[in-house]
Amino acid sequence: MSSSEPLPTPDGQPSMMAAIAEVFRVALPLMISTGTFSLVLFADRTFLLSYDGASMSAAMAGGNLFWVLVCLPVGIVSMTGAIVGQYVGAHQPERIGRFLWQSVWISLAFAPMFAFFAAIAPWLFHATGQPDSLVSLESTYLRLLLIGAVGNVLETALSGFFSGTERTSVIMWVSIASGVLNVVLDIVLIFGLPADPFFGWALPAMGIAGAAIASVIAFWFKAAVYIALLLRPRHQEQYQLIRGWGIDWPMIRNLIYFGVPTGLMYVTEAGGFTVMVLRIGTYGDIPLRATTMAINFNMVAFIPLIGVSIAASVLMGRYLVESGPQRALRNVHAALVIGFVYSATWMAAYLLFPDWMMSLYEHSATDPESVQAIALARNLLKYVAVYVVLDAAQLILAGSLRGAGDTWFVLAGGVTASIVALAIGFWGEPDQAGLHWWWTIITVWVWMLATTMAVRFMQGKWKTMRMV
Structure with missing residues (x-):
């Protein structure tokens, strides 16, 4: 046993503290990576509030729709890490390079779809x-973001190699570098640069277009860095990354079979949430602006939990093949402990410090509408506090089920919860002042997702599943 392996208990399984340490080792860089992304989103929208409140609202709606459009391909290639993890558990590293190429080909194949949606964006x-x-x-x-859509999908695919082989610190450092680049470009492109005293040229303020361009550059930057890292000689012999460049239809079919339900689940969740946000937008700019502010703080808590979910998925894939379901189960329990501690901390913050959180927007509020939105958003944080812990549970359990290969149930459960939530929302929607109604629906929706994933996981069908 290597020094990095968790110490076993008398039944041969690692102790809970050892399992937590192992999950935390894999998850922490991913939490920092995804947390960097959430901070970039927060910075984007805060800068846009300073530039123009309407631009902040538009970025929320446009960004949500962008995610709906990319999440099918992102969901498909996001299974790369879990399947690579199963190749690691099966001691077949020589197949990883060829499999990674299939994820790349799928990423590139979606370019025409993104061009089509860019053309019909106003409609x-x-x-x-x-x-x-x-x-x-x-x-x-939206149109500018779609220029970076292939880069976004590609960097997700390539990062799967590093998560699946548990090199998650690489993902962390690339994400930090990308995040810093994005924020710097945000400042320069949103607000512009004054005329240079020597050369006389100036960069005009580009507002929301500048924010989108900064994101596009960051997407492609991440993809380029991952490519450069993968080309290092030490990866070639063990994983045969360059030699495996050809198309392998059985591998593509395997990735599509397990990845499509993951992508459709992302579409369902993102689509359901976007519909709710767009319904709030029909009540006016102030409710939408308040929702954007509250969601920004929700994202700071939610997005790092995706890192725990990815870690749970990868370790599930590895140990289910390598050691069996008991070891995999111990790691899922460890991931839930980490998720609960993290999300409960944010729940306390939402309830105890809402005024301090909203004060971060006050210096950027340059119009009366933003002041009204801040007052509304302060109360909306109470809804986030009600569901944030269960959101952690559903993320981690869904990730664990996907890591085992139970992707079709995760899709079916997510679709059912989303349809029920939207049906209740539209059936009982008030004629006026629907802001709090739709936030109640968001809360009920998260509770249904968490319950569905918990029941499925406890049934234990995942214990007999394999993807390789």
């Missing part, structure tokens, strides 16, 4: 009932 926002004053801003933001 998409008009069809959802967005105010005319926001449609132009939302369309500009």
Whole structure:
């Protein structure tokens, strides 16, 4: 046993503290990586609030729709890490390079779809009932983001090699570098640069377009760095990364079989959430702006938990093949402990310090509408506090089920919960002042997702599943 292996208990399984340490070792870099992304989103929207409150609202709606459009391919290639983990557990490293290439080919194949959605962007926002004053801003933001869509999917695929082989610190450092680049570009491109005293040139303020361009550059930057790291000679012999470049249809079919339900689940969750946000947007810019502010703080808590979910998925994939379900189960319990501690800390913060959180927006509030939105957002944090712990549970359990290969149930459960939540929402929607109604629906929706994933996990069917 290597020094990095958890110490066993009398039944041959690692102690809970050892399992927590192992999950934390894999998850912490991923939490920092995804947390960097959440801070970049927070910075994006806060900078846009300083520039123009309407741009902040448009970035929320446009960014959500962008995620809906990319999450099918992102979901498909996000299974790369879990399947690579199973190759590691099966002691077949020589197959990893060829499999990674199949994830790359799938990423590139979605480029025509992104171009199509960029062409019809204004129609998409008009069809959802967005105010005319926001449609132009939302369309500009979405169209520019879609230039980086392939880069976003590609970097997700390539990062799967590093998560699946448990080199998660690489993902952390690449994400930090990308995040710093994004924030710097945000400041320069959103607000512009004054005329240079020597050369006389200036960079005009680009507002929401500048924020989108900064994100696009960051997407492609991450993809380029991952490619450079993968080309290092030490990876070639063990994983045969360059030699495996050809198309392998059985591997593609395997990735699509397990990845499509993951992508469709992302579509379902993102689509359901986007519909709810867009319905809030029909009540006016102030409710949408308040929702954006509250969601920003929700994202700071939620997105790092994706890192714990990825770690649970990868370790499930590895140990289910290598050691059996008992070892995998111990790691899932450890991931839940980490998720609960982290999310409970944020729950306490939402309840105890809402005024301090909202004060971070006050210096950027340059118009009366933003001041009103801040007051509304302060109360919306109570809804986030109600569901944040269960959100952690559903993320980690869904990730664990996907790591075992139970992706089709995760899809079915997610679709059912989303349809029920939206049906209740539209059936009982008030004629006016629907902001709090839709936040109640968001809370109920998360509770249903958590219950569905918990029941499925406890049934134990995942114990007999394999993906390789």
